[in-house]
Amino acid sequence: MDRRTFLKSAAGAGTLTAVGGLSTPAISQRVTARVLRFVPQADLANFDPIWGTQYVVRNAAAMVWDTLYGFDENLAPRRQMVEAEEVSTDGLTWTFRLRSGLKFHDGEPVLAKDAVASLNRWAARDTLGLMIKALQDELVAVDDRTFRWVLKKPFPKMLLALGKNSTPVCFIMPARIAATDPFRQIGEYIGSGPMRFVRDEWVPGGRAVFERFTDYIPRQEPSSWLAGGKQMQVDRIEWIIMPDAGTASAALQNGEIDWWENPITDVVPLLRKSRNVMVDIADPLGNIGVFRMNHLYPPFSDVRARRAILTAMSQEDYMRALVGDDTTLWKPLPGFFTPGTPLYTEEGGEILQGPRNLDAARKLLAQSGYAGQPVTCLIGQDQPITKPQGDITVDLLKRLGMNVDFAAIDWGTVGARRAVKTPPGQGGWQMFHTWFAGADCNATHFGIRANGDKAWFGWPDVPEVEAQVAAWFEAKTLDEEKAATRRLNKAALESVVYAPTGFFLQYQAWRKNVTGIVKGPLPFFWGVSKTV
């Protein structure tokens, strides 16, 4: 062919595709008012809330799966899927009756056997669940809507365990999905929650889409965190992953997204100046920064090295690096429990208070026998909470004279590597950074437990801490709980289960035309509506 024909045919093909692309604007307009675009704290790389303990997975799961009970804004468990429960007088038999009309997203009704299977899977991975399982006599479905849990000893905190919002949350899945091994990920995402997960439109790293489940029957009470009626006011929720805070901030100002879960504090002044954006504290119960050490291998296998860290670290440095100059956003934290809650205590926290003493820290480190071996630090670079903490830590360790092996990896890989118990130098680790939601930090939390091999990553083994946790569980009054918590705090600080880097608050930001956003430990999508 000659050149002219060639070029003409190419041009022709081009115009055809262009014309074919025009669509009717009217349809798109009708949809936007019922679509909520949300920027989450991290990518939804996997979606199994029992297998993975990342908060972002839990937050998305709260839309797709429902729970038997749910914490309300006073951290008290209230009925959600359960219509009524009964405890025998000896406290050993718990009978639960599900509400009628509950359906899964595939149309199947929610049956008691689904609840039983889900409870089994959850209990295998959850601290409280494991405790209940240890006492279990039988867990069985009595009929389609009733199931019974018989224990050998009373467990008064049963409803708290079933309704808590700390990971893993006790989500109810269809029995066939819950039959998956708790140490493997599930392959289907079918739940009975108010939103369906639209798997076809899921782009890991880019977008996750949820659509309203029309057959969901909310409770008739007003909603309060995970309790009450979950009335959805929008038809479609799009989670748009934006790793670049600058882009997210610009998108929020331009109206291209509606709600940003955690804007970094530095851009908040800019957002406040924008006429169409509202900014407020996301969760008054805040977060606690965590410097988690590996108790299995040196240097942190020796308590003196761990206390050296506490002696030298400056919580102010960590907190300023995290949230900037606004002092209302952070507090020093001489312990492991959330300021503002009844169980807050500072007992034993003197080591974290007062001027920092690097010389004493270096002496302690030398006493522990540290001889210059590399200290592997797993620092998630793409997480706005772990990266600044990591930078401060590397600087701190260097000033203490330690040989730092800085593993600057992504948050997902931190999750994979921290589970590995091999020695450092063979793929293991000696410290990593993370954070715990303030709402989670009490004696039931996995972070404070020190039962060796079964403990959370870091595997601390401190009998005294475990004894105080047990004491808390046996406490019958608030005063007893407080006493147990005080002793727990002291023991945990003396043995340094982990090093708290401070207490801090975070913001959330949304467009003015979005209403119904409440403060809480996770973003609650029910009750949120959007005007055009």
Add this chain to the structure above:
Amino acid sequence: MTDLPVAIASPPIGFAAAPEPPDLLAPVKLRRGLAGFAWRHPAIAIGGALVLAMVFVAVFAPYLATLDPTAIAPARRTREPSAAFWFGTDMLGRDVYSRVLYGTRVSLTVGFAVAILASLAGLAIGLVAGTIRWADGIIMRVMDGLMSIPPILLAVALMALTRGSVGNVVVAITIAEIPRVSRLVRSVVLSLREQPYVDAAVVAGTRTPMIILRHILPNTLAPMSVQATYVFASAMIIEAILSFIGAGTPPNVPSWGNIMAEGRALWQVKPYIVFFPAFFLSLTVLAVNLLGDGLRDALDPRLAKRL
């Protein structure tokens, strides 16, 4: 008007005088020395001067810097440029000015190292491919294969195998740049092989290594040095991009790419953290490109076609 046999006093009436012929033999005003060189080759002059300035900054960074570039001080984070902090502070309170100065070291080191290593390796490979015929096919297929992989992706893939460090970045970028240099050297060698004086040397019994050393090698130096400057510039940009996406030099090493990567979350409120290293990087790359262009024009105008 010199030695005409008949003196023509003035033109006859009615004829216009012919215009004065231009003074073809008037002496050209020679500008000598460095100033003259700069006048004739402005690209080399400007580019070279800027590169030298950057080298100076890199070498004397400890003396030019006002503060320790790695000193963290969260109490004074994200301060605007001021008398105390000429370029402001970043989100950990480090002085951006000092970090940018030290960043010059990393970026220039990466640039130089890659340029030199890629040139040496490319030279060796190109020479072998050009002179040893049976090796030519295989080598060029391998080089073509490597060249098919976009350089950033190649560097990214190589960095995925190891942890971030300046050395690994240099190796990764070098591997990405070698194919182009080797192609160039090979094409020069191939064209030189046809030259009569090379034929004559072969006939005279000169052995191949000697031919390479005396005839071929000197002729490759000109195009290679021009290509080396382009490799230098490209290496600096690739390093910046690698650091920007988190696959380059480790975060505790101040390189321009790193400083920009860390500052990018704040670019709307504190644009200076991104702006200053960006300016330095652009200026240096510009200077190196100018140098390369000037060298190319000065050394051999025919190179303009090939490069």
Add this chain to the structure above:
Amino acid sequence: MLTYVIRRVLATIPVMAVVALFVFSLLYIAPGDPAAVIAGDQATPADVERIRQSLGLDRPFLIRFGEWCWQILHGDLGTSIFTNLPVANLIAQRIEPTLSLMAVTLVFAVCIAVPMGVVAAWKVGTWIDRAIMAFAVLGFSVPVFVVGYLLAYIFALQLDWLPVQGYSPLSNGLWPWLKHLILPAVALGSVYIALIARITRAAMLEVLQQDYMRTARAKGMGQTDLLFVHALKNAAVPIVTVIGIGIALLIGGAVVTETVFAIPGVGRLTVDAILRRDYPVIQGIVLLFSFVYVLVNLVIDLLYTVLDPRIRY
């Protein structure tokens, strides 16, 4: 002609083989144990061994390479370690934004750079020429993400003419699609424009000196016709060559541009995969893009015969 086409196509096979070998070796020499990573947090050593055998990680290199090539030819690019989804699916989900970005950038860059180069060659030596060439060198020197942020700041935030981020599929309308791609295309295209403009100028300079140009002018051809039709046609070969080679720049630059403008394309996928050391994804992307690049250059080689009738094979 046909034999030339066949020969050229066959010549790409060894090139792709080299790429495939390199890409496969990535997983082979990568540190860490892929079986352990896939097995997950709480797996026992027996589980890991089971997975290792099912993945065939204990067999010799060549056999594994052969099997992997066989899989590739059937369209199976492996499975992502982190999301357990097939790599081919992950890429397919995100290929449209990246292709759109590259296409728009290509068209935009060629439409701007070629006339720039032509004008520079026409007015060689004047300030216009110097200005254009200075502009081109600037395009080379300022990194893509800096240009991107500057453009976003000025046009999206300050002037609010264009969106600051995101991608709108073509099925949602032509103008939204284009609107979201303008700023990224300009940022990505800056280097490409510089490259094409320079080569266009160089090629045009050579052509303009030829005798046939003078003949055409003497025959009374107009200036525009002379430059853009007569001269450009003859200069087309090196220009088209560099357009093809520059696609590699586009692919690399797309990675950064997609990060800056939050375009959910394959470039972003690459960045996420590298941070997580998700080797199957990295492998799949490198393989795919290299293949595209080889294909594009093959097409360009074949285009030569159309552009320049003197080139006959």
